[in-house]
Amino acid sequence: MSPASDAVISRILKSHESDLLDDWIREQMSGFRSTSRIREPELRSQSSEFLSLLQQATQSGNVTDVLAPPYGRVRDALNDLSRSRGIQGFSPSETAMFVFSLKRPLFARIRKDLAGDAEGLAVATWAATELLDRLGLYTTEVYQKSREEVIARQQQELLELSTPVVKLWDGILALPMIGTLDSARTQVVMESLLQRIVETGAEVAIIDITGVPTVDTLTAQHLLKTVTAARLMGADCIISGIRPQIAQTIVHLGVDLADVVTKATLADAFRRALEMTGQRDKLRTRA
Amino acid sequence: MDRIPILKLRNLLLVTIQVDMHDRLALQLQDELTQRINETGARGVLIDISALDIVDSFIGRMIANIAAMARVLDADTVVVGMQPAVAITLVELGLTLPGVRTALNVDRGMALLETNADAPTDSNEANARFSD
Numbered sequence: 409m410s411p412a413s414d415a416v417i418s419r420i421l422k423s424h425e426s427d428l429l430d431d432w433i434r435e436q437m438s439g440f441r442s443t444s445r446i447r448e449p450e451l452r453s454q455s456s457e458f459l460s461l462l463q464q465a466t467q468s469g470n471v472t473d474v475l476a477p478p479y480g481r482v483r484d485a486l487n488d489l490s491r492s493r494g495i496q497g498f499s500p501s502e503t504a505m506f507v508f509s510l511k512r513p514l515f516a517r518i519r520k521d522l523a524g525d526a527e528g529l530a531v532a533t534w535a536a537t538e539l540l541d542r543l544g545l546y547t548t549e550v551y552q553k554s555r556e557e558v559i560a561r562q563q564q565e566l567l568e569l570s571t572p573v574v575k576l577w578d579g580i581l582a583l584p585m586i587g588t589l590d591s592a593r594t595q596v597v598m599e600s601l602l603q604r605i606v607e608t609g610a611e612v613a614i615i616d617i618t619g620v621p622t623v624d625t626l627t628a629q630h631l632l633k634t635v636t637a638a639r640l641m642g643a644d645c646i647i648s649g650i651r652p653q654i655a656q657t658i659v660h661l662g663v664d665l666a667d668v669v670t671k672a673t674l675a676d677a678f679r680r681a682l683e684m685t686g687q688r689d690k691l692r693t694r695a
Numbered sequence: 696m697d698r699i700p701i702l703k704l705r706n707l708l709l710v711t712i713q714v715d716m717h718d719r720l721a722l723q724l725q726d727e728l729t730q731r732i733n734e735t736g737a738r739g740v741l742i743d744i745s746a747l748d749i750v751d752s753f754i755g756r757m758i759a760n761i762a763a764m765a766r767v768l769d770a771d772t773v774v775v776g777m778q779p780a781v782a783i784t785l786v787e788l789g790l791t792l793p794g795v796r797t798a799l800n801v802d803r804g805m806a807l808l809e810t811n812a813d814a815p816t817d818s819n820e821a822n823a824r825f826s827d
Contacts, residue, residue, distance in 0.1 A: 416819035602779030609799055636780040636791045642775060 618649030745776030
């Protein structure tokens, strides 16, 4: 890239800053299908901040490497912008259009500035395209990253929400499982159940799988692992809430649940648990 | 040199593992415990591993072996106080300790052994009735 073309971009950004800004904002406002999501003053302040930062950055003579130190503040501004637009529900292309829509006004200025110099015009246009493309791609990347962060956080929250261990009676815990069981979730479920067994000194734990839509070999294996781990710690497990279809699946899969106490409903399992802890009579007197 | 104490409580032996279990220590425990069962004629062995928070496959197998040896010497073994992390590790290693009985704490373990101590008398009665 010749120094001359770099200087052109920097010079145009500097000398035409205010009318460039007006054109750019017009361009952006026409690009939005619904203008209600962002107000013009807000857009104007974002745009003018970006333009002045970009102008400062291009003064360094570098118009290709947007990851270089002179572009640090430009990148920060774009980070803030894509994050806030991501939260406001803008689409990725709407977010990237912030940068891409600068092309038309900027190219118009370059054309006017280098009217007689075809060679210089081509070089400067290419340099400007490259610069804006990279900034646009960077914006999309940040947008994507912020969306992924949101997804990761939601997954974490879901994981925490979905594993309550409830105390049903003295020495009896229940674990109502809801949703599909994958390895990560089962690990959390297992850990929280075992931890509660230690805390409460419970002798019996009921694992209720009424809310588990399907059981495959992996799920069954996870269940058996949980039961075995609880047994190693000295607590007995009962699996309840096995629906007819799931019972059929378990047998068809050849999963061996022979060593585990299984009950059709949570009520049956609870009755059995009271018997196991020798509290059956206590319940009757209270009732 | 670390040593794992073996305490005699009436007709039970209590082994409390308070130090990091390493391989030589496990082998030494195996030796001493079988010796003590033989000397004292203990009917039950309680192995308290509540202070143990790291196990490997060797230690897991040692626990299973010690329990099996005690059974051969006619003493019931109960492993008590296993930590959640240890239980998960053993399950992931595929060491489910079949035949080893477990309890949440020493108290429960003793209760378990006491109810079991009654059991032989039942079977003696049954045998007596059978011989009649």
